[in-house]
Amino acid sequence: MNGAEHIARALEARGIDTIFGYPGGMIMPLYDALIDSPIRHILCRHEQGAAFAAGGYARASGRPGVCLATSGPGATNLITGIADAHLDSVPLVAITGQVPTALIGTDAFQETDVLGLSLPVTKHSILVRRPGELPAAIGEAFRVATSGRPGPVLVDVPKDILLAEVDAEPWPDAGPAAGVTIAPEAVAAARALLRSSHRPVIYAGGGVTLAGAEAAFRRFVEATGIPTVLTLKGLGNLPDGHPCNLGMLGMHGSVAANRVVQECDLLVVVGARFDDRVTGRLDRFAPHARVVHLDGDAAQVGKLRAADCALVGAIGPALEALAAPLDIEGWRRHCRALHGMEGFAARAGAGPGIDPAAFLRRLAAAVERRAVISCDVGQHQMWVAQYYPFDHPRQLLTSGGLGAMGFGLPSAIGAQLARPDVPVVNVSGDGSFLMNVQELATLKRYGLPVKVVVFDNQRLGMVRQQQELCYDGRYTEVDLSDNPDFTAVAAAFGLPARRVSEAAAVEEAIDWCLRTPGPCLLHVPVAAEANVWPMVKPGHANEEMIRGTVA
Template sequence: MSQQSPVSETESSQQSNDTPVTNGAEAAVAALEAAGVERLFGVQGGAIMPVYDALYDADVTHVTMAHEQGAVHAADAYGVVSGRPGVCLATSGPGATNLVTGLADADLDSDPLVALTGQVPTNLMGKDAFQEADTVGITRPVTKANYFASTPNRVGDAVREAVSLAGDGRPGPTLVDLPKDATLGETDRAPDAPSTSTAPDSADAEAVQVAADALAAADRPVVLSGGGVVKGAASPELRRFATEYEVPVVTTMPGIGSFPEDHDLAMEVAGMHGTGYANLALQQCDVMLAVGTRFDDRLTGGIDSFAPDATVIHVDIDPTEISKNVHADHPLVGDAATVLAQLSDALPAAPDADAWREQCRTWKTAYSMEYDLPEDALAPQFVVEALDALLPADTVVTTGVGQHQMWAMQYWTFTEPRTWVSSHGLGTMGYGLPAAIGARYAADDDQSVVCFDGDGSFLMTVQELAPPVREQLDVTVVVLNNEYVGMVRQWQDAFFEGRHAASDYSWVPEFDKLAEAFGARGFRIDDHAEVEETLEAAVAYDGPSVVDAHVDPDADVYPMVPSGGDNGEFAMNQEQLDRL
């Protein structure tokens, strides 16, 4: 997916920014301003210093993060919530390499992101100069495109194109590597006007009609709504389509919020830890309208056993995703919102699926997500549900990765797009806290932002408590602390005879006290009776707060489909898992 894209010095000089520039760094900032970029996340350093100097008087707000990985995750989340590319900055060498995890994360999740990295002067490249690294070579596999701006005249256009491409078509991360002599060097070349989209819009009309006929004839239809529905701003079209034709809707993890989970047609999330009823709906459907999904292994389980009787209609803006993992009987390449409108216009009649809808309702009752409340321990699910009950429906939820991520996914009721911000494809622990910072800046002022984290995940980026304290950002972090790397412990119990090798985290600090040391408010919860009052106090605090919730260390995430298994054969508890 990646490509290195040099920018020609002889391209048309049609300009969209009248601000005069005198050097490459000013050209970079002018390109950001022309693209409407309002906020940057970064860490200062030697090779990127000229760009920071140009930002000093610019109409762009910079947020200094504690670590470059925090900067890239914050920028990523900013893009997820706002729908516009988030931008991060880092210096050369370790600054740039510290961005790699976040770039890979954004690449797998198709998040719009731009990274600007400093580089040693061109005359020192290849000579093992101080803080030199082959940033373009290192990041090529995990970017949609990357650029090396070798001269001052190339800088502005490279940055302009990187911002444009990051949000064009299927979104993704881009990077511009900026040698110090290029940013310091003189130029009067302002960036060209932003390029226009070349992504496909509508699908082939004849193919749409054939697919619509297949859907109309279905007895057991289902819509699978993926992350592309959210990124393509197609949630309204998907909701209209599903409700008008009364088709049950399953979502992928990245597709959470694309369809309201409190709707009668909602089957919620499918996959390894998805609901049993969502997995059954996919496994037993006869026609699947899959929109904006890449059919990754956490969704499908074993490909050979996935939706065995389904005729698959696959809508995606990226033709390389069609039939990559799951064969598409009806491939429809185009923008999700546009193609859904095409299908709606082409559908001759709604599917005759009364019996199927009744079956789906029966499954929702039979495999409900109810759980037991232990008498001597705090149920993590209870904490998630209690906070959900306290906050508005448009609250933005970020997470790290692990058991806490699954409990947040399962027990928070999502009804709006761009309110679920998590690491899906790469599964990056430590994502939640810096993501909450980016989400806070992107969200509306009256929206709440909360982060669910685990003790192991929170500890990976805990230094990012400093920026929200400094900026007095109103974010609430709830650490579901089981003193384990919980998902690892669960798998060790299930598949490694309970040998807890390097998963016991009883040595972690008291996070409520650590939060106070940073200048945030700290709270602690040990039992169910404390949950409501403590969460109310944490939410009411106008600034960053951290709730250290000491949850049941033996709590596991169910339902569960063993890796590569049949999604129709899910376990609701350990005893059932042992039989699979």
């Protein structure tokens, strides 16, 4: 078989059933090979959309996502989606075409050094230089993407290698190695710190899901009864109504979550990395706490905050070993009381338009609890994190580390293909939605029943809010009042669409959206002045939260 046929067979051997891409000259041999393959190719309308869709597939399923693009602009358009996967530890394999090996370095048509461009935003990048290297390159790509802390790998394949004969069989590789067992003495030290603490708090992130440790994590919380705060990527680690779940912490976390962290004497960090959006001013974060840090990635432990006890390796078994009752009932009652008084009580809405908080609560009540919500980035993202109840990981898909606008719609497409039996809703903002609006054509082509909700405040809302609060109201380049009619845009793509502008009509509009067969769009006007509350200004400590207007 030739190189392109080998890649197709290698993908099949690894159980890949869906890939996302956009064809072009240098990747054309692979597209020709896919004609004879059972793999389903999803034609996105932009390579960035293909990368985000592959990432959404991986986020929703836990299986590696695969995207394809041609050389030059095709490959460069993938970079944002690859960077997103890198920062959020998403297993992704990107395969790009390249100009023939004899033309590399000659400034040939659509030649780009995608190897060099991708190195900072991948776990590993490979330029295949000889036909005999191709089988090992594909195997290495999947092994690296799925092992340890997952991430993206790019394989750049010159066209002549796609056409050259390859002899090796495309057998699957051995798969990811088992996690490293954490040393018993480290577990014993952590157990001693837990027993001696009076005000412990668990701070958990997306690493719980990456480790496949959700069940162990929940048993640990149940056994110890430790109050728990979650990062944006950690939402769903505990069910929303769990008595130990104090919700999200950080820049737009609840006052209660941030306050208990500031008061705690032991911070048990599980699969989290002291991100700046979580900690605020780092030197004033959890100032009285000793730190127990559990993570599968040694590079994250001690990087920003020294750990008094580091547990690096397979965190599931370590959590099981630490699951023992603690005598902290007074602290537990104090934290629950704070949560009751200082949850997300501030009103999101202000002025005319729909209150986003009320809308999201209605949506959550109407849609299946297992539904996947794919968010873009901005104010609506934070409203979803604050007001939508997530019971399981992989329910909230959002660009956490990169904060990439335009993520939500293509990611929802990938999620719906990965989990066709689960409702998928894309919640977007007017700014984010227009960044990959072309993927409405992908929704229509494949008849995917993704429901699109566009919160429209005719502003670049998160930037406008920071200009209001941090730049003395000196607004610049945030006015989007010339937005198109989003219902007309959806109709032009062949999608049913409605606008809901009165609070009394929200329930019926959501019901229409969820009952409509196939994809549809709901346009939701929001007041331009609506802010996300609470908020910690960049560079400030979390105890300096601005609470906003209480409802």
